[in-house]
Amino acid sequence: MMDPRTSAQDVMRCDLCETAVVQMHCDTCLVNLCTACVGKHMISDESKDHKVVKFQARKSTPLYPGCKFHDKERCKMYCNQCDIPVCHKCIGSDQHLGHKVSEILKVVDERKNKFMKEQTDLNETIYPTHQDIVSDVQNRMSQLEKEYEDLSTAITKHGENWHREIDKLVKKLKAEVDVMKNTQLQTLQKHLDEINKKISDIKDEIDSLENATATNDMSKLFSVTIKIQKYRNLPHKIIPSLPKFSPGNVQEEKLSKLFGTLSSSSLTSDKHDYSMKTTQKSPEAGSSPPVKQLLDEPETVTTIDTGYGRLYNVACMSDEEIWTSGDSNTMKLYSINQGSELKSITTNSGYNQINIAVTKSGDLVYTDDTVNIVKNEKIEEVIRLQNWRPKGVCSTSSGDLLVIMNSDDKKQIKVVRYSGSTEKQTIQFDDKGKPLYSPSSRYLRHITENRNHDICVSDERAEAVVVVNQAGKLRFRYTGHTPAPQNQPFCPLGITTDSQSHILTADCINHCVHIIDQDGQFLRYIECGLRYPWGLCTDTNDNLFVAEWRNNQVKKIKYLQ
Incomplete structure (x- = not known):
């Protein structure tokens, strides 16, 4: 069951008895009262000047501040020179002699008017402007995210281009290696073929000499021509000279400069860049240009x-x-x-x-x-x-x-x-x-x-x-x-x-x-x-x-x- 004292749908109750409906209000103590509890509240603290009014007229009675220098006195005046509320005893003292004094209600009204203007300025100008600044900063952050993403994409793309160029360079160098290898192998193969041909000729000479020494036919013996001298000349020794791969000195600093560098980032602060909502912003206050x-x-x-x-x-x-x-x-x-x-x-x-x-x-x-x-x-x-x-x-x-x-x-x-x-x-x-x-x-x-x-x-x-x-x-x-x-x-x-x-x-x-x-x-x-x-x-x-x-x-x- 809903508590009648705390229910938002129930009527307001007396702060003392907590049961009767509120009919009165003490502007001095800021207490809600029923009619029956008014007397009880009045005698609860006789040191105070209780201002009890109808509940509908609450807060209509000025609540003057107590004097800091004179007990039980209320300050109904204001010393403009000392900028403090004062009571009638203060005014009569030497401390405020010759000072300009005003009614405190007049000072309060002036301050309330000032506060109302400042409240209006805060509500209509300053607060909306700061909301706009929040939106501007959030937009800049979003734009910054996109621009840094574009920057990273550009670096990645540049890296891919480098990889393609490096792959092409590696392929080109390896092709050059294959050409050199094939050229030298072909030369050595030709040299080998010539030596094998010479070996075959030597074997033929050996067979011819064997046949001559084994025959009794002197005409055949005298028909053999000795060619051994030309076989004593050995072939040239061909020694291939291999190419050498000299890798470039990959130093991080040099490589970084060749690949590309990043300029330093910065954040500048200009207190004059933002203006209040009532003032139109200059075109330069827009978003950053695309990278x-x-x-x-x-x-x-x-x-x-x-x-x-x-x-x-x-x-x-x-x-x-x-x-x-x-x-x-x-x-x-x-x-x-x-x-x-x-x-x-x-x-x-x-x-x-x-x-x-x-x-x-x-x-x-x-x-x-x-x-x-x-x-x-x-x-x-x-x-x-x-x-x-x-x-x-x-x-x-x-x-x-x-x-x-x-x-x-x-x-x-x-x-x-x-x-x-x-x-x-x-x-x-x-x-x-x-x-x-x-x-x-x-x-x-x-x-x-x-x-x-x-x-x-x-x-x-x-x-x-x-x-x-x-x-x-x-x-x-x-x-x-x-x-x-x-x-x-x-x-x-x-x-x-x-x-x-x-x-x-x-x-x-x-x-x-x-x-x-x-x-x-x-x-x-x-x-x-x-x-x-x-x-x-x-x-x-x-x-x-x-x-x-x-x-x-x-x-x-x-x-x-």
Whole structure:
């Protein structure tokens, strides 16, 4: 049988007698009472000021806090200066003399309103946002599982290819062994046949001599010719020389480099990457791109003649159009598929060797004595500085501009981040106060931002690619790889990145492009018949565009699967 005192279907009972239906409530003690038990409760603790109300009006009586300094006193006021509840005796004491005091009910109402707002913020914004973050992390984990599975599959496939090639090599070597064996056996067999023929002839001579010595017919005796001398010449001894198999020295480290290596994994933390649910996330907050493997043989897809005397830079406007700049004050927009010039922009300054980039919104930005943006075919000057001249420029994922600045006295180089015309960040020295970049006005520098927000600068004078993180802290310097295709010093010029966070830099004198991973590990060269590569850019499909300085051509190269 269901207990009437604990049944959820039963009415509430008095907390004292536990049988009668609740009709009253003590707001002081928070006790439910029946009418008959009210008096009993009132005298149970006469030290308290019991506030007994009808059950429907429970919690309507303010329950003032007891005073910590005066027994049996209730605090109905609040000292704003001391930030504590106070009773009337406290107010009259020297401790709170001259302090601003408020009614505690007013303070309570203000706090309740504040708590209600915070509760609303927690319920409607913060809690849902954290739920979204949980979903985002779970999605990233699922994506990570898939990408690592794809990576393992790629390694397995590469291993299978190696096994096939090794099997082919073993088969080829064993076939060569069989040919050598058969050739030597045939030679020895021929030699054996000749010796056996000679033995047969010797036996015939022996028989002939025996017959001659046994006959009485002197005519037969004198007809025998002695040929023994030729049989005294023994045959040559043929000694076969066996081939030797010299197995290569299988060292784990060398074998690992030949087979392929893994770049290091990393986890970055950006406290600014998430935003509250009411704020729209940027497109960069999406899932990681699919893993793409490097092609064994990169291939040139398209070649575009630009008509410059010397071609320097290229920037992707879209997957169908590219901007170019060369040894004139005119920048040209080309159709990639048609190879035709679509339009041109002439600078106001008349300078050539202009460094160019394309912003997130699709506007052309270039540097001469100033930094300029072309909007609706009109040139707007956005940055001009005293005692500094802009060189390389790129547009970041956040819409900022990163500009390489060269001082007029040719003694300093720095990278400056701009939001519009406002300077946000300067990157110039490492943790030890030494310059990150080699100062010189004659040598060229290019700049780009990687997917992980690293800032990558090609420093021609230093013969290095200098990579710092988003905060400007040096991560590494890449100084080339040996052997270089032309055995010349590393000459880094144009620089770009792709969806895999690879860093690609043009090596002009070695007629190639270096590919390194985001941690500075060399992966491979791209040659493709390049001659004096200068400017670089990649489109959204990871096609590489190379501006050839001397040939005045832009080559579109596919290098990822």
